[in-house]
Amino acid sequence: MKKIYTTLLLVIGLYANAQLTIVKDVAAAGITPTSDKQVFWQNNKWNNKFYFNIGTTAKLGVTDGTDAGTFLVKDLGVAGVSTLISKIIPAQDFFYIQVDAIDSYSPYTLHNELWRSDGTAAGTFLLKKFDPTISYPINLGSDISEYCNNSILGNEMFFAGFTTANGYELWKSDGTVSGTVMVKDMTAGAGNTPMDGFTRLGSNVYFFTGSGQLWRTNGTDAGTVNIPLPAGLTVYVYNTMVAYNGKLIFIGYDATNGMEPWISDGTTAGTHIIANTSPRTDYYYVLKDLMFKEVPGGVLFQQLMTSGSNKNTLWKTDGTSSGTVQLSNLDVIDEQSGVDFGMTQQSIYVYNQSQKTFFKSNYQPGGSSVISQNLAYNQFKNFYNFKNTLWFSSGIAAFGSDAFEPWRCDGFQTVKTFDINPGVGPSTPFGYFEINNDLYFFANNGGGVKLYKFNGDFTFNNSVNNNWSNGSNWNAGTTPLLTEDATIPSGFNINVDGNAFANNLNVSSPLNLTTGNLNFRGNLSLNAPVTLNANNVNLKGENAAILNGNAINYLTTNGAGTVNVENLNPTRGQVNLPIGTATNYNPITIENTGTSDTFSVNVQDGISNTTGGAVNATWNISEAIAGDSNVNVSFTWNQTQENGLFNRNTAAVGHYYNATWNSESSSIVTGTNPYTISATNISSFSPFGVLNQSALGNTSFTTAEISIYPNPSNGNFAIQVPDSFIGSRAVIYNLLGQSIKEFSIDEVNQNTNLEKGVYLLQIQKGNQVSTKKIIIK
Structure with a gap:
């Protein structure tokens, strides 16, 4: 598989219009990032720049997506001490830095340092060195694994810190040395108070302790108080909580309900279970990586539905019982295996390493599906949402023909996008980030790690030939997916030689569908004709539409080609389909007030099985699932298509079934060449035509x-x-x-x-x- 992309890579390196470009040779400059976890790169942005750890010691690097703007800011390390920048937490006027330092391996001791930086060497300085211990002396994150802190307001941040005198306790910082102080010694003396989940709600910050208690602080000793929970309730300590719609949502445990989502307004009386979602009542480990990510209509959480299983089912809650819904009946999230995930506005994608299953959900009940399973690749990782397209790194970790390279997914297709290190070596891309609508990442092209830029300009350039499927014909260096906008400029004659995809597609040159279908999810803007032949145009989005159709620029449904409208339902309203034949423009509008379905439409010249007055055009309409539809449709034709017996004053919509043309409930003819007639309340489908009443099986009365x-x-x-x-x-x-x-x-x-x-x-x-x-x- 890998070798077929070699030519593409050469084109990327040689053609000026290719959009994957090397910004900087970071390996040659000695500033290769070691922060390869994607969750780090999604939280290390401050002032439109991204900060990272360089090399194997605590060196602060920065990039603004340019060569000159990618450099070493300051070395934070100490000679003879193994140090690393592990977290970068953005605040208002600067960002916080957590440095991990190993003082000794035998016995093992570790200390943490809290720094602040404004992106300059002079503005980067130490706030507090915390005392060494055998575990991490500070916790800046709002849960065990996240690289963010949900307590920040302005420059103020709450966290947990360790000193020999006071143990592990609650701290805060305002970004000054004097303002980096312990808030409260909750366990007197040197005793520890493990804590996590720092979440701001209003003027207070909430957190939970290792014993499962919920606490609130206003930043003072006296104002740091325990909130008594309902009898028997324990906050699940190995997770996070989230502020949503003015309340806190967290996972709680009690013997009656087991592990379930709870909600609190910060008072005992205002703390209650949201919904009982699992029949299990035992206390068990809950997968934390996906917990309480905010999505349209609520926040995500997972549930173990059966005993003896490690597989989670995906749920969403808005904090109410009725708004707590199961998103998947597929237990594909295995907490015992490595799980990587990525989110776009439309979907969440989850890769289960042990099962090699790629799964998605559109955040709606019944909207989940397995994209791929039994995958040959042993990892999908470093997921990143770029313009609603999921980018990630995938392949077999070992060297080979399918070593790690950049991939992307639109929810329907999963494709290897580039082969940066051709042959058998991996490029191992990591650190995806976005600046000014351009995508950046680091990868090794065989000559060391480089910073790459991809701007996603899916404009057809015809640089090789007129085939849609040739990635070199696109400025992006690859063909568009269903989530990516594409443009066909004027002056070309495009051959759609395989299944083609786009989100919004602007067509200013003729498209000829020779061996594939055209699929789009947004708007198809017609400034040139599209010829279907025996292929299809598929409107795949819930609001997909065809714009600017007219008597010159329309969809020619010659042969068996059809226009397919998916998810046609009452909410969507009328859909305009500018269709016709090679000689005539015969558009229709279609509306379904019944059950949502997919409708297929085409038109052909001539009308059969009648010798009476008629329009010489036949519109073929079908639905994917028979029954429960209630369709209104309008048909348009030109005067030249009327035969000599046709009389517009007595015209009606005819529907051919039972070997005869039958009359539909229809309006009178309107317009002045072209003409239009409408029919309503259609529930069965086959060929339709416009005929005189006298030509129909149901005759008119005198x-x-x-x-x-x-x-x-x-x-x-x-x-x-x-x-x-x-x-x-x-x-x-x-x-x-x-x-x-x-x-x-x-x-x-x-x-x-x-x-x-x-x-x-x-x-x-x-x-x-x-x-x-x-x-x-």
């Missing part, structure tokens, strides 16, 4: 049975029908086809509300329709 008098009138007229017509439906239209009034026929209907003009009265009796003209002087 207008002689209906009397309108006087006609013309001054607006005061009566409608008289035989007794058998009492209760029939009547609609009055103006000449623009707009419904003016709808009513049921009585023995005599009178109307005095019409303004001067010409109107059409349409009366329907069962499947029979008749139309009469009304003139108001």
Whole structure:
């Protein structure tokens, strides 16, 4: 697999328009980052720059995405001591730095240092050196593994720190040496008070202790108090909590409910269980990496649903019982294996290393699926969301033809994007970050680690040929995915030679679908025609739309090609489909007020199985799942398509089934070349056409049975029908086809509300329709 990308890499290195470029040779400059965990790179940004550890000692590096802006800021290490920058916590006017220093290996002792920096050497200095111990002397994170602190307000930060005299206790800092102080010695003397989960809510910061208690502090000794929990409740200490909608959400344990999500307003009375989501009642380890990430409509958490299993099910809660929903019935998150995850606005992606399963959820119940399983690759890691496309590093860790390289995923496809180190060596990309809408990462091209830049310009350039599938024909150096916007400039003639994807697609050159389908999730803007042949155009997004279609630029559905609208439902409303044949433009609008479904549409010249008056066009409409649809559709045609017997005044929408053309409930013809007619409440699908009533299986009744008098009138007229017509439906239209009034026929209907003009009265009796003209002087 790896060798097929070698040509692509050469193009990237040689062509000026390729968008993967080397910003800086950091290996040659001696500033290679050692911070390769992606969670570090998602929390180390301050003042639009990213800060990191250089090499094997505590050296502070910075990058702003440029060569000159990527350099060593300051060496924070001490000669003879093994040091490393482990955390960078941004505040308002500077950022905090945690330095880990190993004083001795035998016996093992470690001390931590708290620094602050404004990104300059002079503005980078030590705030506090904490005393050595056998465990980490400070904890700046808001849970065990995160690289963030949720207590920060302005420059103030709360954390846990260790001194020999007081043990492990609550500290705070305002970024000054004098303002870096212990808040409270909660366990008197040298005793320790393990704590975590520092979370700000209003003017207070909340945290929990190793004994499962919930505490609150305002930054003073007296204002640091324990909040008594409901009887039997223990806060789960090996996790985090989150402030959401003005309250705290955390995992709590009691013997009745087991491990469940709880919510608190900071008082005992305001602390209660949100929902009982698992039948288990035992105390068990909860996976922490995914816990309480904020997503649309709530925060995520995981649950073990069965005893004896390590697999978690994904849930979401907004803090209410009704808003706590299970997102997955697939227990694919194995807490005993390595788990990597990434999040976009639309989905969360989880890779389970032991099962080699790649899973996603769109944050909605029933919206989960396994993208891939039984993968040959032993890791997906370093997930990063760039413009709603998931980038990550994947491959087999050992050297080989599938060594680690950059990959990306749109939720439907998972593709290797570049082969930076061609042959059998890995490039091992890491440290994905974004500045000014450009993606950056570090990777080894075989000549040392470089800083790379990718701006994602998916503009077609035709540099090699006119094939969509050739990545070298795109400024990005690779073809777009369903989450990526693409542009086809004018002056080309594009051959879609395989399945093609884009989010928003702007087309200014003709597209010819020869061997693949065109899929898009956003808007398809037509400034040139698209020819389907035997292929399909798929509207895959919930609001996907086709814009700017007209009699010149439309979708030509020649052959068996179709336009497929996924998720057509009442919320979506009307969808305009600018379709036609090689010679005629016959667009439709379609709306489904019934159950959501996928609808397929095309049009062909001519109409079969009739010798009467008709439009020489047949629209084919089908649904993926039969039943429960209620569709309204409008058809448009040109006067040149009408045969000699066709009469627009007696036209209706015909639906071919049971070997005959049957009449649908339809409006009068509107427009002035082109013309349009609409049909409503369609629940079954097959070919549709526009025919005279006389050409339909359901014939019209004679207008002689209906009397309108006087006609013309001054607006005061009566409608008289035989007794058998009492209760029939009547609609009055103006000449623009707009419904003016709808009513049921009585023995005599009178109307005095019409303004001067010409109107059409349409009366329907069962499947029979008749139309009469009304003139108001």
